[in-house]
Amino acid sequence: MEARTTLANAPSLQERAYRIRRNALRMGEVQGQGYIAQALGVADVLATAYFHALRYRPEDPYWDGRDRFLLSIGHYAIALYAALIEAGIIPENELNSYGSDDSRLPMSGMAAYTPGMEISGGSLGIGLGIAVGMGLGLKRKGSDRFVYNLMSDGELDEGPTWEAAMSASHWQLGNLICLVDVNRMQADGASAGVLNSEPLAPKWDAFGWHVQRVDGNDIGALVQAFDAARALAEPKPRVIICDTRMAKGVPFLETREKSHFMRVERNEWAQALEALDAGRTA
Amino acid sequence: MNRKRGPWRGIAPQVAQSGDPTQPRLTTSAMIASLASEGQRTSPAPFGRALVEVARNRPEIVGMTADLGKYTDLHVFGREYPDRYYQMGMAEQNLMLAAAGMAHEGFVPFVTTYAVFASRRAYDFISQGIAEEGLNVKICCALPGLTTGYGPSHQATEDLAIFRGMPDLTIVDPCDALDTEQATHAVAAHDGPVYMRLLRGNVPLVLDEYDYKFELGRAKLLRDGADVLVISAGFMTMRALEAADRLRADGVAVAVLHSPTVKPLDEATILREAGRTGRMVVVAENHSVVGGLGEAVAGLLMRRNVRPPAFQQVALPDAFLDAGALPTLHERYGISAEAMARSIKGWL
Incomplete structure (x- = not known):
């Protein structure tokens, strides 16, 4: 998968993001519920990661030369499965098994279940510390690969996140790129009311990180941010704070009362797919 | 009982009349007092010295600590292999996660802290970061049980109870210097997460008088x-x-x-x-x-x-x-x- 984006016939990142959203909606329909609003919101970040930035081999997901991608937010598994299907790491026909008994695609992401799932996330705040250890390990091996950690703004509540942030900076982990999905919503309501973590950029900056804050649904901006994070010569860990819109791409869900675990009625899944298709070329 | 109003657990000097009042009461002494009785044979830093030996032909072994290298004898390893020694700061949760990350990359971390901090503070990170994924991390902790006089903040009197509930975790509690040394070798040879209780400093030597060898x-x-x-x-x-x-x-x-x-x-x-x-x-x-x-x-x-x-x-x-x-x-x-x-x- 190296240099994939140089392929002249490769689908655009917008098309990749569309397909990730479509895969996620189809999985959501299997369960009748799920973290679908988060998946739709983070799809552009995942499209940019998997089809612009990451080096990997779909047929060999544990190839040592891959960039590591950690899903700290295990609840977002539906989103990562959608990306892994699009990347050819998980066969598309497994999509219908999402969240079912004995499926390789459980509701919360775990390393033991799914090819391409690097860690068992879900105990929130767990990913960044593991990324620090992987970053140290890769440096020790003399590898030039990156570790990406995808986390949510809710995970910024967790103390270990900041232990890890301090540690990454102390060890000058220039091979660590943290992606923070800021959708401003957590289990009990709006993040600002649950535990305000703003101002984010000055916080990460004060912890010694190279900081970028972008519209996480603007693929052009994401590409630039990923490129800048990878190209930076300074031996600092890098964070890309991605402001995303929950349920992005399905207008009637975007405007629905915001909820951590969005309710979608049985008859609405088909409508959601139609709405997504309608916006495909937009 | 309202602790803010007493009764206090200690006894004020003017009240303490038990024993011979002319004799000074025993003092708590150092954080880590030796367990050796007077005249008992001891051996210094059995864990640290054994780990140095084990690691000689195992370049994948690294040492990681949360600001307690000197108090867990991991500093002995650090002196011998400075580039394989990771001082992670006083952050036990991050220590365990970073060790997990290292193990993901094929290294075998020996991580040290006090037993209270590993068991009480870092439990979730050992459970979900290390044990659930079967990662090859060795958690070696000083001050197990009642081996310090500092009170409950430092006395890990329930660490075995806590860790016995964790699936797939091997738990080892060696007796003396010989046992600790042999257990360190055995634990390093074992593929999987281990919690080992450490005696450090001048550790009593007893089992060399018996026909004994540690086997996991x-x-x-x-x-x-x-x-x-x-x-x-x-x-x-x-x-x-x-x-x-x-x-x-x-x-x-x-x-x-x-x-x-x-x-x-x-x-x-x-x-x-x-x-x-x-x-x-x-x-x-x-x-x-x-x-x-x-x-x-x-x-x-x-x-x-x-x-x-x-x-x-x-x-x-x-x-x-x-x-x-x-x-x-x-x-x-x-x-x-x-x-x-x-x-x-x-x-x-």
């Missing part, structure tokens, strides 16, 4: 006796051997089965020894009566319908323990050799 997952009979079977782990095996000597003078024959691997238990050996007729079974451990080796053995015997004539525990009470000097506390809570011998005699 095996309990070893150190001495035989027809009246009482003591099953023990950690330094309580040393105390059991001493108590057995005292009791022999009283005509009581005590067998000592050392079971340093607390999980998984050597069920076959324990069932065989406990199943021999006519012997009271006493489980001795440097740990609370709740959830440690004692309850593990009791559960095993009940499940397998092995019923000794009596079953007793020499263990710490289910309580937040006092601060003070270790000899005072070990006597107070019944885990000194003398107190143990007294208890056993009383149970016969």
Whole structure:
């Protein structure tokens, strides 16, 4: 998968993001519920990661030369499965098994279940510390690969996140790129009311990180941010704070009362797919 | 009880009239007081020195600590292999996660802190970051049970209870310097997560006088006796051997089965020894009566319908323990050799 984006016939990142959203909606329909609003919101970040930035081999997901991608937010598994299907790491026909008994695609992401799932996330705040250890390990091996950690703004509540942030900076982990999905919503309501973590950029900056804050649904901006994070010569860990819109791409869900675990009625899944298709070329 | 209004746990000098008031009371001394009794042979830093040896031909072994390298003997490893030594700062949660990350990349981290911090503070990160993924991380912790007089903040009296509940985690509680050294080699050779209790500094040396070798997952009979079977782990095996000597003078024959691997238990050996007729079974451990080796053995015997004539525990009470000097506390809570011998005699 190296240099994939140089392929002249490769689908655009917008098309990749569309397909990730479509895969996620189809999985959501299997369960009748799920973290679908988060998946739709983070799809552009995942499209940019998997089809612009990451080096990997779909047929060999544990190839040592891959960039590591950690899903700290295990609840977002539906989103990562959608990306892994699009990347050819998980066969598309497994999509219908999402969240079912004995499926390789459980509701919360775990390393033991799914090819391409690097860690068992879900105990929130767990990913960044593991990324620090992987970053140290890769440096020790003399590898030039990156570790990406995808986390949510809710995970910024967790103390270990900041232990890890301090540690990454102390060890000058220039091979660590943290992606923070800021959708401003957590289990009990709006993040600002649950535990305000703003101002984010000055916080990460004060912890010694190279900081970028972008519209996480603007693929052009994401590409630039990923490129800048990878190209930076300074031996600092890098964070890309991605402001995303929950349920992005399905207008009637975007405007629905915001909820951590969005309710979608049985008859609405088909409508959601139609709405997504309608916006495909937009 | 309202702690803010007292009664205070300590006793003011003008009130303390027990004993000889002209004699100074024993002092808590250092954070880590030696367990060695006067004149006992000791060996310095058995864990650190063994790890240096193990790591010589194992470049994938790294050492990581949370600001307690010097107090866990990991500094010995750090001096020998400075580029393989990771000072992670006083952040135990991140220590465990970073060790998990290192293990993901093929390294074998030996991580050290105090047992209270690994068990109480970092539990979720060991469970979900390390054990659930079967990662090859060795968590080696000083101050297990009652090995410091600093009070409950430092006394890990429930670490075995906490960690026994964690699936796939191997738990080791070595007795002395020889046991610690051999266990370090065995733990390094084992593929999987391990929690090992550490004695550090000048550690008593006892087991070299016995026909003994540490084997992971095996309990070893150190001495035989027809009246009482003591099953023990950690330094309580040393105390059991001493108590057995005292009791022999009283005509009581005590067998000592050392079971340093607390999980998984050597069920076959324990069932065989406990199943021999006519012997009271006493489980001795440097740990609370709740959830440690004692309850593990009791559960095993009940499940397998092995019923000794009596079953007793020499263990710490289910309580937040006092601060003070270790000899005072070990006597107070019944885990000194003398107190143990007294208890056993009383149970016969």
